[in-house]
Amino acid sequence: MVYNFHLLFPNFPQFFLEESDASGTLVIKEEEGIDPLAFPVILIYQNNQDRNVTLATDRHFDTPTADQEWIFTVENVISFAWKTQGGEIAYRFLEEASEDLFRFWLYHIALPIYFSIAQIYKFLHAGAIEIEAKTVLFMAPSFGGKSTLTDYFLQKGHPLVTDDKMATFERDGVYYAVPSHPYHRPFRTVEVLGHECANPASQVRPIHAIYILEKSDPTEDIVIRPLKGIEKFSRLHEGGEMNFSFFTPQYVSYLAGLANCVPVYAIRVPHDLERLEEVHRAIVNHTCPPQELS
């Protein structure tokens, strides 16, 4: 499953991942007739992974409607097309397409855009793992050590929830984390999905805690402190992902709800790879305090 959805690839049956309980099914089908320039309203035009990417839609709008059409194009690689609530995504390979690039852009970017616009999930820029069936998130600015720490936890046997795009949703006042895909990229190479993780998380679970990583001097103590109020909210907002301008009020309100319901901590992380085990132990013990000896 990817983001707790079964993905059906009529053209690539080898991409099918193991079945289990899922929120739904998405059909990902090839469609030669997709025109990357078909839609007049360009929402995003930017460089991502050294490629120009574009998100366009068929109409001007305040809030997306169910039948609104979208095209996400990665220059020279692929175009994805869908309707807001269509339940399927069509794609067309362009000149430089390959199976690996297809899956990278689908899992890493197109699906998060699809789920965000359909308001199925809200995303955070975070790594996440499980500690004894509790999902904890790691957030940090770019080059803040998030991937390094996530990778270390994986090496220690913790299940991977996500290494980059954390899909979340709220139900009955509880905020849940959704496992993204079973690939992990503990290096900076563009357009690469990464290693397939041997131990991916499979269950949607409540978010137990969020740790905001603060890089510190290599000799500094590892300190965990709870965040409150405006500081907590602003740190979460810094780690926002897929925060489209047409959804800003909803996204901000969602973050405030998340901040009010989920504990958020800042952790001082010494800038020393030799001390990663100490950081690991500190977070594990903070999440699951050792039983006190009687």
Add this chain to the structure above:
Amino acid sequence: MNLMNPYTIPSTVLLQCVDEETLLFNSANGLFFALNETGAMLWEEMTHATTLHAVIEKMVEVYDVERKQLEADLIAFSQTLVTQGLLSFEQA
């Protein structure tokens, strides 16, 4: 300051409560502004009015506050909001 001048709160300004703190978030520039208890109360009244005069009249009626002090507090608060881009006044 002319208390009868209409003011406008930009639609990009969003009020959120996190823990016991009240904050204004301006999505136009991504900046946050924390409100203390008094500020939160003044902001709440301002969202239901269009002039500072109307806010004062309402608050004097509902709360046991001295008009002169309320005027001074509200004017100071409004000026801060204007500086932060969270409020604007129409020209008289």
